[in-house]
Amino acid sequence: MSTFHGAVGSELLELGDGLDLDPGAIVGYRPGRKISNLRLVLGPGAKIRSGTVIYAGSRIGAGLETGHGVVIREECRIGCRFQVWNHTTVDYGCEIGDGVKVHANCYLAQYTVLEDGVFFAPGVVTANDPHPLCGACLKGPTVKRMARIGVNATLLPRITIGEYALVGAGAVVTKDVPDRAVVAGNPARVAGRVEDLECKVGLVEKPYPLPPLPG
Amino acid sequence: MSTFHGAVGSELLELGDGLDLDPGAIVGYRPGRKISNLRLVLGPGAKIRSGTVIYAGSRIGAGLETGHGVVIREECRIGCRFQVWNHTTVDYGCEIGDGVKVHANCYLAQYTVLEDGVFFAPGVVTANDPHPLCGACLKGPTVKRMARIGVNATLLPRITIGEYALVGAGAVVTKDVPDRAVVAGNPARVAGRVEDLECKVGLVEKPYPLPPLPG
């Protein structure tokens, strides 16, 4: 049931066992930019849904799972068990750790860094140019391990989101966020610490207990 | 001109008359989650545009019209005349009434409830987990009948948006909104009532006259 459209050539595709590729999905799409290495390495067990396009020239670990209409560009380095949902674009040159989950309708700007276990809710966008279209110093944010970013949040270029931090829905984050901080608003301000959050619904006592959640 | 890719099996597809399915659109996509009932019921007169994927296991009324690249997941119950535009995802388990219109690039989180006549402008996102990735109490917002949500607005989990309420563009709604209230900002605050709004352009006197607009 696999369909390869526009693949750069079989000698440049290193596809792991068990690839489950929907009809209409594309693996090995040739970038418009000239890059030095077009080899695509895709680990075993990938599930790639319809409408998704994986560019040549990236390296992706085992267990990739995509939704529909996902685009992963060239020169990305992505760890194992990356889950990425409908109509999200991972632009070129991103570095993504293990166990990362990026939900639907997100955009990861070039050179965004997501460490292990990071979660992006739907609609999150990262930026990489402090003065568009200057382009002289493109660099995305760095999101440290296990940080969670709420729906429709915006992360500005070159900032660091600390480990286990929680960025509230709709927040516009313009500066660094400390480890385990909760931030919200436009511009985002620190509103507390994750270990102090209580579940108002009452189904769990502490949603973010110490010590750190297992990855 | 119909094309079925990945359909779960004709015995599980109950498709109404007059289906207009673009090439490359998919009806009856098999969910990754295990669910008890894979039957897809799609009412008559559906118009489904290219790139759209309708999962198995949902029940959708007459007159569905989609844009391009729409995803409707499993276990949704959707009324008649649902219009949903380009690259919007309706995640699983949503309940949607009659005459609802959800515009482009929206994301409806699992268990979101939209009553009759609700309108979502482009880019609206709903959330369902107060403490991602806790997952213990997933529940989307409930948007009551005829409420209208402006572009790029964000609706937090478990809140209720009242009947005929108007959520302003870019608002981040963190708590319940009364019937007929106008809210705006991040976080959203009540800014007035819909019946007091006046049209600055002057083409109509009152955009939201009392009694309620007909559905």
Added chain:
Amino acid sequence: MSTFHGAVGSELLELGDGLDLDPGAIVGYRPGRKISNLRLVLGPGAKIRSGTVIYAGSRIGAGLETGHGVVIREECRIGCRFQVWNHTTVDYGCEIGDGVKVHANCYLAQYTVLEDGVFFAPGVVTANDPHPLCGACLKGPTVKRMARIGVNATLLPRITIGEYALVGAGAVVTKDVPDRAVVAGNPARVAGRVEDLECKVGLVEKPYPLPPLPG
């Protein structure tokens, strides 16, 4: 390698030389609305990527380049060298000048006007109805030449964004923005002028020097 799905008829398609159309892309899609002129004029040198749909009834200049899953609706007039990225929708009746770049996951409402050299970062949404779903006075914003709009920004109906203005990431712009102003926040307020901005990274002295940047 060209594939035409759903084209309105070759006599109504006026396609320039050198068209590079990915498999699965669609040129000449028939609108659901009745319009007086279904002719599609597409200038030479277009590069149209997979999943993209160009409707009949628009006029687009030379050098169009699209990402994946772009939708350009009918009755748009678009200049030369338009670049538009993944999953952006340009709704019907938009006017777009030369050298405009609209990034991923944007939505341009009907009757939005973008002058020459305008840049939209990812996730920007424009609105056109001050009182949805009134519909009596639909009109998008007008974005003057060389203005730059940051990620996830929201532009309200009928406003004007001045020449060379810079709209900050996540800003919700509810009123006119003067030429060369920098605005940010929800609602957006003037935060300075582009010629006073300094690059904190230090790679360039002034990101927006006077006189105006060359187009």
